[in-house]
Amino acid sequence: MTNLDPNISMTHDQSNNSPNRRKSSRVRQKPSFLQDYYCSNVSSNATPLTSSNDGSKEPKSYKQAAKFPKWQKAMKNELEALEINKTWNLVTLPKTKQTLGCKRVFRVKYKVDGSIERHKARLVAKCYNQQEGLDFFDTFSPVAKVTSIRLLLVVAAIKNWHLHQLDVNNAFLHGDLQEEVYMELPPRMPNAENKKSTTSFIALLVYVDDVLLASDSLQEIQLLKEFLHDQFTIKDLGPLKYFLGLEMSRSKAGIFLCQRKYTLDILQDTGTIGAKPIAFPMETNLKLTATDSILYEDPSAYRRLIGILLYLTLTRLDLAYSVQVVSQFLAKPTVSHHQAAVRVLRYLKATPGQRLFFSTSSELQLKAFSDSDWAECIDTRRSVTGFAVFLGNSLISWKSKKQVTISRSSAEAEYRALAATTCEVQWLAYAL
Known part of the structure; x- marks a missing residue:
């Protein structure tokens, strides 16, 4: 097209430049359903947090896990542990028996800082096909009361004890199986206990396969670790840092949980x-x-x-x-x-x-506070009990729970709360 106006000239570069866009002055607001969230633009090139090609994501099946060397090694270690403990014998299935299926449960264990500690590939039988009373009668694992953990940490902070933790490898293999169980072959591969001596003290707190050690002597802790390793295959996790999902840090002032x-x-x-x-x-x-x-x-x-x-x-x-x-x-x-x-x-x-903070300067003296909310529940008119128990200045036990029966007065509700608090204090006194 020919430019007819001599006062107007346009070069090729200028013709390709887009004019300045008019910016709207309208006030923008988030939709009402997003008022409780922070909204920001996300780049289309951003990598999803859940995507992983290095095997760090937990696989859902054996087929997915077999693609990664890390999971292959974890499955191999699991089979070796089963063979060392003589968990099974390869036999021909009797005609009158039926087999249970098996599956692998894959878990990634993380450290406190979020980095990967290890990969676990547990081989388990599909025992949900069994019937209670016919195929098995009861199940049991030693589990410490969580209040006991806090109590032990408070005393350890006051007494300046050393704290270490252990993990029992394949703890479930050490149980005595009285029943006869037939399982299909897996897919192929590509209690709180105290011990005293005249010179030192050591305490063991057991929660299934996790063990917490507290002692005033590192030598006694090492001797106990060697003894337990001879009886069971254990993993020494060193000084206490991460136990049952609880993060612990220590300073001269005390222990943080x-x-x-x-x-x-x-x-x-x-x-x-x-x-x-x-x-x-x-x-x-x-x-x-x-x-x-x-x-x-x-x-x-x-x-x-x-x-x-x-x-x-x-x-x-x-x-x-x-x-x-x-x-x-x-x-x-x-x-x-x-x-x-x-x-x-x-x-x-x-x-x-x-x-929580467990101070090293606390006294070994129990203090408790209790309260109740009379007829707090509108549906049942039952009251709520609440209490908090301190060892010195360190909080070790608390509860907020609806009372079992209806209280006819606020005084009755207070006495029920006081009775529950007294039971907790009495148990802690026995533990000390």
């Missing part, structure tokens, strides 16, 4: 890592009932969420009451119940690193 990594994992798994933080986990005057609103669409997800939050109360006294409230509606949760649970998650976003 928290579940920060567990809290961040909860926020990541529930998709609330971007939620707006709030200052308290539950509204003061909130009263939930069984018929608050319409039923929640996914009851199983609600139950999983409450189970996760219950484990978090091992170190979080501030969550005891709110989690106790939302855990009452597991049978038929409603939308309002789920909203209350999500509020707890938003509170966790604000306080992921809350921790």
